Amino acid sequence: SEYEEPQQSRRADVTYDDIGGMSHTIDQLREMVELPLRYPELFQRLGVDPPKGVLLHGPPGTGKTRLARAVANESAAEFFLINGPEIMGSAYGESEQRLRSVFEEAAKAAPSIVFIDEIDSIAPKRDRVQGEAEKRLVAQLLTLMDGLEARANLVVIAATNRPDAIDEALRRPGRFDREIIIGVPDERGRKEILGIHTRGMPLGDKVDLNELARTTYGFVGADLAALTREAAIEAVRRIMPRLNLEEGTIPPEVLDDLSVTREDFME
Numbered sequence: 001s002e003y004e005e006p007q008q009s010r011r012a013d014v015t016y017d018d019i020g021g022m023s024h025t026i027d028q029l030r031e032m033v034e035l036p037l038r039y040p041e042l043f044q045r046l047g048v049d050p051p052k053g054v055l056l057h058g059p060p061g062t063g064k065t066r067l068a069r070a071v072a073n074e075s076a077a078e079f080f081l082i083n084g085p086e087i088m089g090s091a092y093g094e095s096e097q098r099l100r101s102v103f104e105e106a107a108k109a110a111p112s113i114v115f116i117d118e119i120d121s122i123a124p125k126r127d128r129v130q131g132e133a134e135k136r137l138v139a140q141l142l143t144l145m146d147g148l149e150a151r152a153n154l155v156v157i158a159a160t161n162r163p164d165a166i167d168e169a170l171r172r173p174g175r176f177d178r179e180i181i182i183g184v185p186d187e188r189g190r191k192e193i194l195g196i197h198t199r200g201m202p203l204g205d206k207v208d209l210n211e212l213a214r215t216t217y218g219f220v221g222a223d224l225a226a227l228t229r230e231a232a233i234e235a236v237r238r239i240m241p242r243l244n245l246e247e248g249t250i251p252p253e254v255l256d257d258l259s260v261t262r263e264d265f266m267e
């Protein structure tokens with residue numbers, strides 16, 4: 001989709017400030033993931049094993065990937081992304097090999113976070129799976145999770161929008177034994193998200209983020225990001241006639257006047 005972020009940018013650059021309407025979720029993840037990655041000695045001292053796997057579930061576009069990147073960045077951990085459907089599409093035997101090599105690389109680069117997007121496509125309930133290849137991939141993932149040492153400084157975060165479609169074996173202790181539900185943002189969350197995506201934008205006086213948040217019921221983060229992008233494009237369309245297309249230059253006063261107006265958002 002048009003929101004895909006680059007495949008394996010090793011060090012993520014998003015921070016918790018780039019995620020709106022999720023302060024409680026961020027607190028949970030900090031405790032489960034950031035603290036153990038940053039201060040492994042705390043947990044060692046207490047004799048408790050931090051989680052190896054955390055499952056995020058929520059509808060598409062709610063910011064699960066962005067959240068995982070932010071946690072990696074804020075934990076000073078390397079970020080590895082595995083896209084479920086894409087890895088499933090690899091040739092016979094190659095999917096397991098790719099899964100293994102990502103885990104190997106991540107272990108070498110630790111502290112690391114391996115993020116598995118759309119895990120339901122890799123690990124659907126085994127009784128619903130027809131092919132041998134799929135069964136072997138689920139088994140491979142389980143083996144990799146079990147093989148991780150409890151204090152390996154490597155956390156696997158997986159995302160799905162169909163938690164009940166996942167093989168139950170994945171949720172056993174020592175695997176994905178923590179779950180966080182990511183919901184559709186409420187009005188306050190929408191306002192925060194709109195604030196983030198208009199942060200660098202010159203806005204017209206009449207733009208009212210409260211009003212926008214109120215009138216976008218049901219929008220998830222990806223929808224709100226798209227809305228602000230569209231509004232910016234409207235603003236560009238409006239000033240097009242004032243550009244000097246022959247010379248290919250933008251008169252400075254045109255740039256000075258450029259702002260995204262309330263109408264641009266309503267288009």
Ligand code: ATP
Pocket residue numbers: 003018019020021022059060061062063064065066067117159193196220221222223225
């Ligand atoms: P999918 O399940 O479809 O992969 P996702 O839940 O992983 O979706 P992201 O890919 O993280 O969602 O979000 C897509 C884009 O939407 C982000 O790059 C960001 O621009 C925007 N977005 C989504 N949620 C938020 C949020 N809570 N705060 C700020 N931006 C958000």
